[in-house]
Amino acid sequence: MRAISVAPAAPVDAAVRAIIEIDDIDFHYGPARALHDITLNIKERQVTAFIGPSGCGKSTLLRCLNRMNDLIDGARVTAGQIRIDGVNIYDPRVDAIELRKRVGMVFQKSNPFPKSIYDNITYGLRIQGEKNKGRLDEVVERSLRGAALWDEVKDRLHESALGMSGGQQQRLCIARAIAVEPEIILMDEPCSALDPIATAKVEELIHELKKQFTIVIVTHNMQQAARCSDRTAFFYLGKLIEFADTRTIFMNPANPQTEAYVSGRFG
Amino acid sequence: MKRFFDAELEAFRSHLLQMGERAIDQTRLAMKALADADLALADKVIAADDELDRLEVQIDDEAIRYMTLRGPVASELRLIVVGMKASHDLERVGDEATGIARRSRKLAIEPRLELYADLPRMANIALEMLRDALDCFVQEDEQKALSVIRRDPEVDNLNRTVYRRLTSYMIEKPDTIARALELMFISKSLERIADHATNIAEEMVFLSKGQDIRHSDIGKQDVLPAITNPPV
Numbered sequence: 001m002r003a004i005s006v007a008p009a010a011p012v013d014a015a016v017r018a019i020i021e022i023d024d025i026d027f028h029y030g031p032a033r034a035l036h037d038i039t040l041n042i043k044e045r046q047v048t049a050f051i052g053p054s055g056c057g058k059s060t061l062l063r064c065l066n067r068m069n070d071l072i073d074g075a076r077v078t079a080g081q082i083r084i085d086g087v088n089i090y091d092p093r094v095d096a097i098e099l100r101k102r103v104g105m106v107f108q109k110s111n112p113f114p115k116s117i118y119d120n121i122t123y124g125l126r127i128q129g130e131k132n133k134g135r136l137d138e139v140v141e142r143s144l145r146g147a148a149l150w151d152e153v154k155d156r157l158h159e160s161a162l163g164m165s166g167g168q169q170q171r172l173c174i175a176r177a178i179a180v181e182p183e184i185i186l187m188d189e190p191c192s193a194l195d196p197i198a199t200a201k202v203e204e205l206i207h208e209l210k211k212q213f214t215i216v217i218v219t220h221n222m223q224q225a226a227r228c229s230d231r232t233a234f235f236y237l238g239k240l241i242e243f244a245d246t247r248t249i250f251m252n253p254a255n256p257q258t259e260a261y262v263s264g265r266f267g
Numbered sequence: 268m269k270r271f272f273d274a275e276l277e278a279f280r281s282h283l284l285q286m287g288e289r290a291i292d293q294t295r296l297a298m299k300a301l302a303d304a305d306l307a308l309a310d311k312v313i314a315a316d317d318e319l320d321r322l323e324v325q326i327d328d329e330a331i332r333y334m335t336l337r338g339p340v341a342s343e344l345r346l347i348v349v350g351m352k353a354s355h356d357l358e359r360v361g362d363e364a365t366g367i368a369r370r371s372r373k374l375a376i377e378p379r380l381e382l383y384a385d386l387p388r389m390a391n392i393a394l395e396m397l398r399d400a401l402d403c404f405v406q407e408d409e410q411k412a413l414s415v416i417r418r419d420p421e422v423d424n425l426n427r428t429v430y431r432r433l434t435s436y437m438i439e440k441p442d443t444i445a446r447a448l449e450l451m452f453i454s455k456s457l458e459r460i461a462d463h464a465t466n467i468a469e470e471m472v473f474l475s476k477g478q479d480i481r482h483s484d485i486g487k488q489d490v491l492p493a494i495t496n497p498p499v
Binding site: 201204208 | 331335
């Protein structure tokens with residue numbers, strides 16, 4: 001009999017390196033405290049999902065990881081540290097633009113630039129000063145292949161990205177994020193505007209991308225967290241309620257609030 | 268569209284078939300140990316039962332993991348549910364095989380009773396039923412599953428015949444009671460194995476048609492009645 005082995009579940013043990021260390025973070029929007037004493041580690045080349053009802057702080061925490069919150073008036077980390085590769089990213093010596101090159105982001109609503117598919121992918125590299133056409137071509141092909149989009153668009157690279165379907169646009173945004181070779185990709189509800197087929201394609205893509213990148217995904221879709229992630233963090237009212245490997249969160253959560261949320265009884 | 272977790276489903280299916288092969292093998296070897304009065308072979312069968320127990324636990328674990336993380340629906344959900352139930356049946360087949368091996372050990376050191384003839388026949392039918400039921404898992408052939416279900420009464424009748432013959436024999440020759448009782452239990456084990464094969468066949472009908480035919484006469488019919496989903 002042919003023995004088929006199951007791909008082993010991603011290791012969740014301590015042996016996998018933590019690339020992001022979130023250490024006792026407090027966060028405020030003006031006077032309102034949005035995050036309370038959050039401590040958790042994001043492991044390298046794993047998918048970590050943040051789940052929880054609206055307003056629980058999961059997107060806020062995600063946006064802390066590449067200092068996107070710097071762009072909001074009155075929003076600030078008020079205690080604790082976030083370290084990437086051991087470096088405190090809120091240290092004044094850290095350049096937020098450099099940080100965002102290493103920590104890319106994909107948003108809820110696909111936001112391609114009103115330019116060609118080609119120009120969308122090369123935008124980041126061009127502003128970094130890359131002019132070599134051969135190099136840019138190579139990055140476009142590699143990024144589009146990486147985002148499972150190459151076969152669909154290779155004959156119309158110079159057409160407007162706005163003519164693509166919603167699912168294609170979202171994968172283009174993923175291609176644009178990986179073009180600058182980040183280490184970490186943050187995804188904020190990347191499938192909430194997509195139909196089930198486009199969602200399945202993005203989920204398939206996430207599974208491929210984690211071979212190369214560390215991924216943190218915020219999702220309202222619990223089945224998506226279950227399918228895609230290795231570890232899941234459940235937040236409620238700005239607090240981290242439970243963080244464990246995904247199977248534990250969905251099968252045998254330790255906290256009754258987690259159980260109530262994942263089984264759809266509140267939230 | 269292929270999905271990254273399709274391999275998990277294939278592995279699940281493959282492990283169930285692997286378990287089925289082992290259960291069939293165990294029963295066949297237990298019957299050989301009985302026929303040949305082979306103590307070593309009986310010991311081997313008894314020792315190998317652990318592997319079936321391990322597979323049962325593994326299959327349950329894979330099923331629960333798949334249900335938890337992949338949200339299966341429709342035929343995939345049926346496959347997982349049926350796989351879990353079938354693995355319990357196969358584990359019980361392994362227990363019956365172990366029971367037969369234990370009894371064959373006891374009989375091997377006693378003078379032989381020449382009343383074994385019906386037992387190999389029962390074993391052949393029961394194992395054929397089991398084999399066909401497992402084939403349905405691959406082929407999703409409900410006609411084959413129905414043919415398994417229809418063969419069960421044959422094994423039940425043979426069991427009753429063995430029972431009657433052994434009862435008369437014990438009355439005539441009370442010194443054979445201990446040995447005859449062992450044979451009676453072996454006959455009962457074979458009858459149980461056929462029951463497990465029947466259960467698996469019923470589960471296979473559920474797998475391929477979504478139709479639950481347990482505890483009904485539907486399984487005895489030549490063709491399944493057409494099912495229509497209830498109107499909404």
